[in-house]
Amino acid sequence: MRTSIATVSLSGSLTEKLTAAARAGFDGVEIFENDLLASPLAPREIRARCADLGLGIDLYQPMRDIEALPAGEFARALRRARHKFEVMRGLGADTVLVCSGVSPRAVDDDALAAAQLSRLADLAQDFGIRVAYEALAWGRHVSTYDHAWRIVEAAGHPALGTCLDSFHILSRSRGPEDLDGIGDIPGEKIFFLQLADAPLPGMDVLQWSRHHRCFPGQGGFDVAGLLERVLRTGYGGPLSLEVFNDVVRQAGAGPTAVDARRSLLLLQEETGIEVLPAPAVPTGVAFAELVTRDAEPVTGLLTGLGFARTARHRGKPVDLWERGEARILVNTGPAAPAHPLPHGSGATPADGTALTAIGLESPDPAAAARRAEALLAPVLPRRRAAEDVPLDAVAAPDGTELFLCATDRPRLPDWRADFQDAPGQHPAAPDRPAAFRIDHVALTQPWHRFDEAVLFHRGVLGLDAQESVDVADPYGLLRSRAVTSADGRVRFPLTVGAAPGDDTAQARHIALATDDVVADARRLTRAGGRLLPIPANYYDDLAARFEFADGELETYRDLGILYDRDAHGAFRHCYTHTVGRVFFELVQRDDGYRGYGAANAPVRLAAQHTARWATAG
């Protein structure tokens, strides 16, 4: 029989995946949509590459949320489908996988599902395409293979069949009798068969206990609620931490013990046993500091981004670059390489530019530093030189220096007092000064310290931790969890690589908020800057998913601007090239949009790998 493999089952770029599949002797592949979107190859080029390799494209996948929808919604889904069929024509693929829907707007109506799948199959037939409908194990209304088959049978359309997937079937099977229904399906109506195995769950409470315990505040238990009840009994013994955890078993004992004690201090504070200095939640990002031996590449980039050098430190080779409320310090001092560079940045001075410090706008820097110290954060020397403004600073778990400071606020020393105006230099783009600021700073973290970092930013700085998100990089899954202030003026997505050795794989980045990302992207390219090229396939997909004004999408495509939308608003963003271990992002955030464009991250990460190799090559 013919053998195939889904591109999602292999690591790397689409080209690497296709080559590996062909060399191992597979006859064909399933093209996973995200691999197509992230590829710089056009569908016809992918087709040609496959033909050269002797591979057929046996399936294009997945299409989803297309059946049992309200009429308007279904019309939009058909529009998306037509677009995908055009992509498939380019690929020369003749079978598309349609998964049972998960949309809350779908209705539980098999007849409607059958009718709409028939309509889809009509359209597919025009393209010479067959539709294979598969029940996802977690489908909203259709989650079993026999249910999916009943709908396909009811539709009775020659271009509509079913796809069987061993994972979806066996993960829900309680015994062999659950498979009897397969015998009722005529073989010619099974358009495709996907095979995977899986370890049986076995995540019983014993496994949970032995591998996944964590320190209080790093999981989902109400440990404080439990402690309060125990304290009310009059218990006077020790509070003792007992954690069995696969990551902790590998992490250095010293930092883990500090993390553990901090967790316990926060728990004691929460339950009123311990009084700590109250948090002084930062209200903004005063500056980000880059350390570099060779300032030219990064200052060239800053100039292209509309920054101007406005001041220089009185005693050290540190320049202040400003645009609007965004401030970047560029530190080229001989002292710079002696700084302990952040662990998470994976940076050594030899790597060039690294992001090593952040200035946090603090309502009460001294109080914030007292809290940090009480919570075991290493406090850094208050002044670097005798004549400098005393600045409170602490080290985050990843080694990043966090300066607790004030910009232009009464009764608080201004950190800029150490800087002297650069003669003849003034901020450029004075037209929209306040509209330009640091939106977020993405901080890569050491693999072993991710949970600690989240708890640190939450407990020490008083930021809120958002949901953890998995992001697919071509070479492994990354995890990202943002810590933010309530009003969003401080946002640090903390990210971590797929494995311990990956600490160095990802650069850190500074996202700059603008109210006109197109204008700023153009300014940069006019200044000779390069924006990260985004594959055309991504824009073809955007066209299928959203409606744009005339010319809008073309502009995004030309510049490499990515687009996302949530229930609240839209998000437009683009990326500069990477200098050393740092790159910049320009973001235009509609007020309501809350995220960071996570849906676009796989495409962006793949493009960064491509660009890196292009440079390296």
Next chain:
Amino acid sequence: MRTSIATVSLSGSLTEKLTAAARAGFDGVEIFENDLLASPLAPREIRARCADLGLGIDLYQPMRDIEALPAGEFARALRRARHKFEVMRGLGADTVLVCSGVSPRAVDDDALAAAQLSRLADLAQDFGIRVAYEALAWGRHVSTYDHAWRIVEAAGHPALGTCLDSFHILSRSRGPEDLDGIGDIPGEKIFFLQLADAPLPGMDVLQWSRHHRCFPGQGGFDVAGLLERVLRTGYGGPLSLEVFNDVVRQAGAGPTAVDARRSLLLLQEETGIEVLPAPAVPTGVAFAELVTRDAEPVTGLLTGLGFARTARHRGKPVDLWERGEARILVNTGPAAPAHPLPHGSGATPADGTALTAIGLESPDPAAAARRAEALLAPVLPRRRAAEDVPLDAVAAPDGTELFLCATDRPRLPDWRADFQDAPGQHPAAPDRPAAFRIDHVALTQPWHRFDEAVLFHRGVLGLDAQESVDVADPYGLLRSRAVTSADGRVRFPLTVGAAPGDDTAQARHIALATDDVVADARRLTRAGGRLLPIPANYYDDLAARFEFADGELETYRDLGILYDRDAHGAFRHCYTHTVGRVFFELVQRDDGYRGYGAANAPVRLAAQHTARWATAG
């Protein structure tokens, strides 16, 4: 309040853990028994170390399977407890944790549990010790904190109280009302409180699907059974693999594609679609080959183990060392470093001695090679030089060369024909030649290829895969899974480190079966060899757990022999020092004993870390 941390919550040696806890400002520690057993410090030395560091020992843990037992069993449990109380006297610890039992021999009888815990508390009181009884979430008859408290209350013994553990309580809690019972416990009867958090399970079918799918034959699903049913429908489309897996996402696409195709070939064979050359299951280990630049350290060790150099390769600097049926090739050729060394060994020629090849005694070497080739194993050149005996060989996924060969069998060329007797050299210890042989070869595997390696040995060689076992190394959890022939003449425990970077952390080892491990251990030490020193605490624990003949345990302690017992028989084993990336184990296996001494592995691994540092220092 006083704060403590369990030593199991920190990584490293006991000394590292204590130092880290003290530096982070904890007041005390819980000593986890395995950390004590693995430590070279005697209990009184641990006490002194803690005192120096300003740490109290707030708890000793765990004691288990002591309540609601049949009389004879309880008497043995009390004997064990007395021994532990003596250890605690040495430590100066005054509270012991007793977990609710998991033994199938325990009965569901709260009154008996209370009576026996009272007896235990009587004994504890004589030592000035308090017993804190805790419900494990997976306890056999007692699994909730309120149940444990009812038993403690019924016992009414001043030296018996309860221990509350947030993990065990909250992992079973369905809501805050489940915690109401805490209010019924008087604070002074809560002898201890252990705190941990945990991520909420959330391992729903979606997470299972997106992170843990694997190739057929690598999980627990009956994929072949499903495929058979689909084939009976007349399905004629492709067999396509669709696997979402966190490890695969990081692993090189080329080897993964080969692994995937091999999985599919085996599935096709199992379902009768594809006919492959039948397996020729190896019947024994003909030899193990070590590559080294400096033979002296390893040949010295072999001599001490009773081996003698019996032959030399006609054309290459490869010596055959033999004792009984155990044969080791020592390859010092200039060609040796050019060999591709096994990935899993983490070896480079500069590291010195490495285990790079294994000779498998094959009933039909040519057929075995045909099967391996059909299953995409790289086939190695059949002869190294024109005059050599043609030898079939394939490469395992970790790069180890597997020679399919015959020793002294009619109608098959003997691989030893390429070797000429070393003049005047004959095997030593001719008294028990057959009793000495290679019992098993432990092969460290590259982190990304562990599942592939298991499937390879199972599918290509026809070995059986045993259960996967987690083993606690001081610096992370290792995984080990043995592949074996039915009669146990071929046994390869495949092991993998805690994280991708750890490929190099573990050396490979050859276990030699003897019928008198004591005599062989003595022989080695008389010859000036070193056996791995095992901490005295381990033997004190053995004394509490098993009965030994007079002097037996002292002998084991003197030599560093470890002891284990399963339902079938006993196992005695000891370890040599490590040469390059290889060490040897001497094992005496009672016929029925099936394992590899996994219970002793944490002590052995800790001792190896200690020995390495001792050498390094």
